[in-house]
Structures are given as structure tokens and as C-alpha cells.
Amino acid sequence: MINVPLELLPVLKLLPGEYIFNDGAEVLAGQDNALVVDEKGCFLGKIPISFLNEDIPIRKLHSLVEPVQETIQQNENAVELIEHFKNKEKVVYVTNWENKLIGAVSSDSRVISMLIKMKDNFLFPNIFDAIYEAVLIIDISGSIVYVNHAYTNIVGISGWKILGRKMSEVEPHSSCLKVLKGHSPVINKRYFIESVGVEVLANIIPFYVNGKLEGVVSMFRNVYETINLGHELQRMRGVAEYLHNEEAENKLPEAFDKIVGNNRHFRQALALAANVCNTNATVMLRGDSGTGKEVLAEAIQKSSLRKDCPFIKVNCASIPENLLESELFGYEEGAFTGAKRGGKKGKFELAHKGTIFLDEVGDMSLAMQAKLLRVLQEKEIERVGSSRTIPVDVRVISATNKDLETMVLQKQFRDDLYYRLNVIPIFLPPLRRRKDDIPLLVERFLGLYCKEHGKDKVIVSSEVMNILIDYDWPGNIRELKNVIEHAVILCAWGVVTVEHLPIFFKKHKNNPSAPEWDKESLSEMVEQLEKEAIARALRKYGNKSDAIKALGISRRSFYLKLKKYQMFV
Numbered sequence: 001m002i003n004v005p006l007e008l009l010p011v012l013k014l015l016p017g018e019y020i021f022n023d024g025a026e027v028l029a030g031q032d033n034a035l036v037v038d039e040k041g042c043f044l045g046k047i048p049i050s051f052l053n054e055d056i057p058i059r060k061l062h063s064l065v066e067p068v069q070e071t072i073q074q075n076e077n078a079v080e081l082i083e084h085f086k087n088k089e090k091v092v093y094v095t096n097w098e099n100k101l102i103g104a105v106s107s108d109s110r111v112i113s114m115l116i117k118m119k120d121n122f123l124f125p126n127i128f129d130a131i132y133e134a135v136l137i138i139d140i141s142g143s144i145v146y147v148n149h150a151y152t153n154i155v156g157i158s159g160w161k162i163l164g165r166k167m168s169e170v171e172p173h174s175s176c177l178k179v180l181k182g183h184s185p186v187i188n189k190r191y192f193i194e195s196v197g198v199e200v201l202a203n204i205i206p207f208y209v210n211g212k213l214e215g216v217v218s219m220f221r222n223v224y225e226t227i228n229l230g231h232e233l234q235r236m237r238g239v240a241e242y243l244h245n246e247e248a249e250n251k252l253p254e255a256f257d258k259i260v261g262n263n264r265h266f267r268q269a270l271a272l273a274a275n276v277c278n279t280n281a282t283v284m285l286r287g288d289s290g291t292g293k294e295v296l297a298e299a300i301q302k303s304s305l306r307k308d309c310p311f312i313k314v315n316c317a318s319i320p321e322n323l324l325e326s327e328l329f330g331y332e333e334g335a336f337t338g339a340k341r342g343g344k345k346g347k348f349e350l351a352h353k354g355t356i357f358l359d360e361v362g363d364m365s366l367a368m369q370a371k372l373l374r375v376l377q378e379k380e381i382e383r384v385g386s387s388r389t390i391p392v393d394v395r396v397i398s399a400t401n402k403d404l405e406t407m408v409l410q411k412q413f414r415d416d417l418y419y420r421l422n423v424i425p426i427f428l429p430p431l432r433r434r435k436d437d438i439p440l441l442v443e444r445f446l447g448l449y450c451k452e453h454g455k456d457k458v459i460v461s462s463e464v465m466n467i468l469i470d471y472d473w474p475g476n477i478r479e480l481k482n483v484i485e486h487a488v489i490l491c492a493w494g495v496v497t498v499e500h501l502p503i504f505f506k507k508h509k510n511n512p513s514a515p516e517w518d519k520e521s522l523s524e525m526v527e528q529l530e531k532e533a534i535a536r537a538l539r540k541y542g543n544k545s546d547a548i549k550a551l552g553i554s555r556r557s558f559y560l561k562l563k564k565y566q567m568f569v
């Protein structure tokens with residue numbers, strides 16, 4: 001907008017009211033003068049609005065303008081306008097008393113009379129400017145008569161540069177023109193705007209005044225934003241569906257039965273997973289180690305359309321970097337020393353028509369990330385040592401306990417791969433945030449291990465249950481499961497008491513790193529602490545390799561300690 005210098009206020013007082021035009025550019029508000037500025041942004045004077053009915057030759061227009069003393073400073077908008085018309089003949093812009101541009105007059109045949117069509121409601125453009133969606137309006141002659149602020153944001157072109165121009169010049173293949181010619185309205189269709197290289201999701205509809213076609217309105221959003229919103233919507237729908245359906249628990253697919261938990265946040269995650277089972281959507285499971293990402297990945301696969309096809313798991317962290325490529329994509333005979341005769345299929349090939357579960361995907365090197373991205377984009381692989389491409393049809397479920405967003409910021413994880421994988425993110429809460437589920441999980445694991453170890457029914461004492469609820473569970477459900485197995489094995493009389501818990505729970509439930517001070521000597525205390533650390537690592541990681549890694553000791557030293565402390569795992 002053109003800023004009105006204070007000294008101009010007396011002039012504006014001469015021109016009260018708003019100038020609102022109807023189709024014939026008649027004055028609706030009963031006012032008869034518009035302010036006129038020239039292409040340099042200079043305030044020329046006022047003009048009776050009724051004179052703007054026709055395409056008045058500029059000479060004549062000038063003679064009609066009643067000069068006033070003050071001038072409006074040149075400002076940004078005026079500069080943009082001048083830019084647009086600089087190669088054209090002289091143009092004069094018409095502003096209303098608020099100095100909002102409401103039209104322009106030139107001897108050029110393309111006289112702009114934007115906003116004029118918007119009779120009866122001067123608020124209309126203001127409302128359009130407030131919305132997030134781009135709005136572009138063409139009139140019956142195919143001229144662009146209105147664009148809102150969002151248009152400029154999405155397309156990157158200032159409205160003033162295209163206002164008044166024929167749509168056929170700006171975007172010759174525009175669907176707006178087809179709709180104007182009587183084609184059906186367009187609802188939620190993806191378009192590529194060639195002139196600016198932006199892909200949008202558009203609704204294009206004709207509008208009528210008194211039953212007569214007056215033009216076409218196109219409303220659109222950037223497709224990528226829409227996709228993100230779509231995903232969010234899909235996620236929220238999953239959640240909403242669950243929350244509004246008290247029976248939702250029973251409606252989870254059968255394959256979800258082995259997943260225990262009633263915690264609200266956890267159920268929301270399950271509801272979302274259940275909702276996307278039957279799609280081919282790429283899912284990323286997020287959550288700390290041991291929160292159940294792999295169990296959920298299996299449940300999704302077993303409830304999906306691909307359930308009868310292969311489910312191939314790959315732990316990206318446990319395969320050495322130099323082998324990961326051949327593991328994932330296979331290799332040809334003679335690709336490297338030690339390569340098998342006849343070559344070998346990779347995990348992607350094995351998963352063809354089925355699902356691949358990329359666990360610990362955040363642990364991949366950048367080089368490997370680039371290769372994985374290529375496969376996801378091209379949907380084909382190349383075996384190591386071959387340039388032949390093999391098409392693969394694979395649904396990807398990935399999982400990580402890493403903070404991928406920070407990794408993306410720190411350039412440790414490719415953002416393009418992040419977006420490819422993180423289409424439907426499902427977050428599994430850590431056990432310390434769903435303590436209400438501990439009794440249920442304990443019950444399930446007691447049953448499981450009683451059966452496995454041939455025991456009759458075992459229950460836990462209330463003291464034990466309180467200890468278990470009190471604990472923070474850094475190893476999450478995996479750790480709880482291991483603790484219960486330990487207790488079931490030790491428990492002889494059907495009730496798990498504190499004695500059956502790992503020693504750690506008996507004495508140090510609130511201070512895991514404290515050594516046992518009632519030991520006689522320092523070496524005894526160190527041994528005790530060592531034993532606890534090993535037991536905790538095993539509980540937390542569920543396998544020796546990860547426990548060794550976490551403890552930071554050699555494999556040999558680990559096994560020697562197991563022997564020393566008679567820990568049979």
C-alpha cells in the first residue's frame with residue numbers, strides 16, 4: 001500500500017468514503033472521486049470515478065484529473081507497479097481514499113480494473129488475503145483480476161506483476177482457462193505450474209453472478225505442504241478414531257494381540273499403526289531401545305496386504321559398514337574376494353513384494369544413506385559388482401531410537417532420506433511414561449515365562465509390584481521382560497518377592513550407580529558393581545553384542561567376567 005504522508009491528510013479529507021465499483025465501474029458508495037497516482041507514485045489528484053467507465057485515452061484522463069498540491073512519496077508498491085508497466089504506455093493508478101490500489105488506467109487496451117468485480121463487499125479481498133491458500137481469479141475475458149497474498153508466498157511472484165494480464169499469456173495451459181471454456185470444475189487435483197516450477201494441489205471453480213458466468217476462481221496450496229498436512233491429518237484421524245471409539249481396543253487387528261498396553265498415548269500409537277496397516281505407506285517407528293518398535297513392525301506387516309509375502313529384517317547398526325551394501329542390495333559373483341559363486345540376493349531383493357524392516361536406520365553412514373535413498377526413489381537396486389538394475393516392490397518400515405531431527409540439522413542424516421522414511425512417524429513412549437501399563441505387562445510376562453519354564457501360576461507380591469512401578473526402566477519393556485524371567489526362574493513358591501528380583505532392585509532401587517557399602521573391601525564393592533553393570537546391560541539390550549558395546553569392554557573380558565561371577569546368560 002502507498003503510505004500517505006501526513007501532509008496529505010487535508011487532501012484526503014476532501015475525498016471521504018470508500019470507492020467501491022461494480023461491474024460497470026459505477027460508484028456504489030455515493031462518492032465520486034478517486035485518488036490518482038502516476039507511474040512514479042506521484043499523487044496527481046482526484047478524478048470523478050464515473051470517468052473510469054471507459055478506456056479513456058491517457059491524454060484525456062490527465063485533463064480530467066483535478067490537481068492537488070501535495071505529492072505522495074514514491075514507495076515500494078509504486079516501484080513494483082512501474083516495473084510491470086515500464087515498457088508499456090503511460091499508466092495511471094487509481095487508489096481509494098485509504099490509498100489502496102483499486103485500479104489502473106492506461107491507454108493500453110489492457111486496462112486493469114481489478115477488484116472492481118468484487119462489488120458489494122470491499123472486505124472480500126481482505127478476507128482472501130488472510131487465508132493460507134492461494135487465490136487467483138480470472139474474469140470472463142480470461143484476464144487475471146485478483147490474486148491474494150498467499151499467491152505471492154506460494155508462487156513467488158508479486159501479484160502486481162500479473163494482475164491485468166491474460167491468463168493465456170501467463171500460463172497458456174492453465175486449467176483455469178479450460179474451466180472458463182465450460183470444462184468441469186477441478187477438485188483437489190495436482191498441477192505443475194510450468195511458469196514457476198511449483199507443484200500445487202488446486203480447486204478451480206467457475207463463479208456466476210445472477211446466473212451468468214463471470215469468471216473462474218482457482219485456490220491452491222503447495223503440494224508438499226499439503227502432503228505434510230495430509231500426513232498429519234491422517235495421523236490425527238487415526239488418533240481421533242481411536243479416542244472416539246471406546247471399542248477401538250477390540251478393533252485392533254489380531255496381529256496386535258501380543259502387544260500389551262492400555263496407556264492412552266501408547267494406544268494412540270497403536271491406533272495409528274492399525275490405520276496404516278493396509279496401506280503401502282512408509283512407516284517410521286520412533287522410540288527408545290526396548291519400547292517395542294520391532295514387535296509393532298511385525299504386527300503391522302502381519303496385518304497388511306503383504307502379510308503373505310516376505311518380511312525381511314535388517315539391523316543397520318549391527319552389520320559392519322563395508323558389508324551393509326552387499327547385505328542390502330546383494331552382489332554378483334566375483335564382486336569382491338570371498339564373494340559366493342553365483343552371487344547373492346540382497347535383503348531388498350528378498351523382500352520383493354513384501355516388507356523390509358530397517359531397524360536402527362539412524363546408524364547408517366552418509367554414504368549408505370545416499371544408496372538407500374536412490375533405491376527408495378528409483379524402486380530398483382543394483383547388486384554390488386553389477387550395473388544391471390533389478391526392480392523391487394518393497395514396503396519400507398524403519399525404526400530408530402536416534403534423534404533424527406537433530407541429526408538432520410547436524411548433517412549426519414540426509415534430509416531427503418528423512419522425508420522419504422518419515423512419512424508416517426509413530427512414536428512409542430518409554431516405559432517410564434506409561435507406568436500404568438506395568439502391572440499388565442508383568443502379568444503377561446509372568447504367564448509367558450511360567451509356560452516356558454514349566455511352572456504353575458506365579459504372582460508378584462505387592463511390595464515387588466511397587467518396586468517395579470517405582471523404577472525408571474532405562475531398558476524399557478525388554479528390561480522388564482528380562483527381570484520377570486529372572487524372577488520366575490528363581491521363584492519356588494508361586495509368589496515373587498524382593499528376593500527373586502535381581503540384586504540391583506533389592507538395595508539400590510533409587511540409585512543404580514551406588515555400590516553396596518556393606519561389603520567388606522573395596523575389591524568386593526567393585527566386583528558387586530561390575531556384576532550389576534553387566535546384568536543391567538544384558539537386561540537393557542537383550543543381547544550380548546550390544547551389552548558389550550555399551551559396557552565398553554572387550555568380548556574376551558566380558559566372557560571372563562561372566563565366568564568369574566557365574567552369570568549364565
Ligand SMILES: Nc1ncnc2c1ncn2[C@@H]1O[C@H](COP(=O)(O)OP(=O)(O)OP(=O)(O)O)[C@@H](O)[C@H]1O
Nearest residue numbers: 258259260261288289290291292293294295477478
Ligand atoms: N507392548 C509390548 N507388549 C509385549 N511385549 C513387548 C511390548 N513391547 C515390547 N515388548 C517386548 O520387549 C522386547 C523388546 O521389544 P522390541 O525388540 O520390539 O523393542 P525395540 O524398540 O525394537 O528395541 P531396539 O530399539 O533395541 O531394537 C521384545 O521381547 C518384545 O517382545
